[in-house]
Amino acid sequence: MSRAHYAADPAKTRGREFAHQGQGARGPRSAFQRDRDRIIHSIAFRRLAGKTQVFVAPDGDHYRVRLTHSLEVAQIGRVIARELGLDEDLTEALCLSHDLGHPPFGHPGEDALNDALATRGGFDHNAHALRTVMRLDNPYCDVRGLNLSWETLEGLAKHNGPVTQPGWALAELDEAFPLDLTRWPSLEAQVAALADDIAYDNHDIDDGLRAGYLELDQLLELDFIADLWREVQSTFPHASRAKQLRELVRTQIGLMVNDLIATTSTNLAGIGSVEEVRSAGRALAAFSPEMAQRERTLKRFMYANLYHHDAQKRTAERARVVIAKLFAAYDQDPSLMTSGWTERLPPEEPERSRHISDFIAGMTDQYAMAQYAGIFGERPNGLSNV
Template structure:
């Protein structure tokens, strides 16, 4: 792998919280490749198969879940990293792990868990990702967590930029293995973050159209969509609507990726950065959309929030999902349902309540539904969404 000077080099990693011997049957992998593989083999990664992306518990159909979304982010991020001469393995590790901390039912479930634990610091899925990989995963005999390299932890902690006021979970991870939260992360983390935006913008269009919640004629009022739709029609005038929709998603991803590559090169050149430390101290995001495409992408996001995420079809489902999470939190808090052994986090009430948060956050959609039906009462969710 021919890495650029401002890429993360595994041979120059700041290391791991717990030193590990190089001996043993580890295979020919460098530090970031091991990080990626530890993430892929983790229980938290497997649970993403049954966690909401947009639609709840979508067994039996083609809607995306957190797992498939994470794989798609990794594909886009890895492609951009390769073109820019960045470390593909680190980019892939960050892309695959970025959603590990999501509780059941997506952002709706997160809002409910945040409210249920507000008196003990609340809940944040980004911070919980760090908590998972540094403390909760328990598969190694020598340490808790996955003992990922510093660069991977840094990227997970601040892939959206510097963190001025970390939540309690992120502050704990930072105090244990300082992550320089006030600076920008390396370019691999920035690329993974923009790959996340590209993936969910376009794949949520695909799922929204497939579900029937998004109306194609309304979507075509969004300029970036209309432009690509027209271009596909000119190239393939007899293409069916269904295939044209698939081509739309592919072409828009390609346009956004190309724009990010051009803009990132221009920002790097203008900033005069030549090392990863220069990137961290640049004082601004270096990987991102150009002003023109960025404005179009924000307009697309506004459309998706109005017509998909906050649509009349999904709102009652989100409310029911939030009720499930809130009811479970209340039942465990009040002692109506005891936590399974091993979920008490140290001494005291704060530790007990945060252990409840850890347990609920680790649930899949279907496990949360089953627990609610067993402990509290029936759940009303449509099979389709």
């Protein structure tokens, strides 16, 4: 499908923060293709293979981690972008990079860093994703960060909508390279955000069932899930229960994707440019009211029965303590950090504490546990909850 008039156009990019010196593009790639490729080849992206999605340091090979989740989000995002005539490469770049700012152990790790920086501006994984690609991941000889295009950075900064009160990290980056924070982002960014919702709403069900934290009978208390389950059983009566459950998840994803495409197409009537998308005053990529209500109901169910499961909360608290103790140890003795990080430690606050937080946030789950063991003499117990 050709690019629609409301899609982001790489030929009209607002550019990059830094100009490369004496170096052209390697191969026939658009600006957004280059962004996607820079993300895929980055150290931060590779680290997602070792970071918690739902279950901390899972022993099983089949549970999702941040990397596999991001790949699944990208697959969903590309399908939607293609059907709507959006730039698939920008959509994919945003889907692949949206979780780069997560610290080890996911949200418990984020809570610990936010507490550690409570008097120094706090910690937010969305802002840290932007900080990662603009300041911390430095593969180039002549520029800072991955030096992504303005449109990719804008999408990362506000894929959840306009930002009127940015925290310190986002405010600093916006001052250096203004990202028009108070306006809506491109449709590609809006689609990436909803592709994330579709992916984790459904794939976390799959993982929760596999781990035994969710039971089918619980899911069937949701009327729309019960309707889908009856349809799956009627269509595939001789399939195994495991295959029927996977079909249930696939069917739910398909319904959400089709609803999003149809509703967004209707919302785009009369929209003639990407600037009109940014000035629309509301999200144009959206579910129908019925599907939006269903999605909210599913989220409430997942929080009540999976994310806030008693076993999950116990593991989350152990993970939070590990990150909190690591921060305190590095704060007391910065030489415990690896070479380079210790030498670059700023002498003044709040930069000093933020630097320590940057070091911890880049860790994988296993690296954080190994660092903990090296400092305290034993690996933390009870962190693998499946």
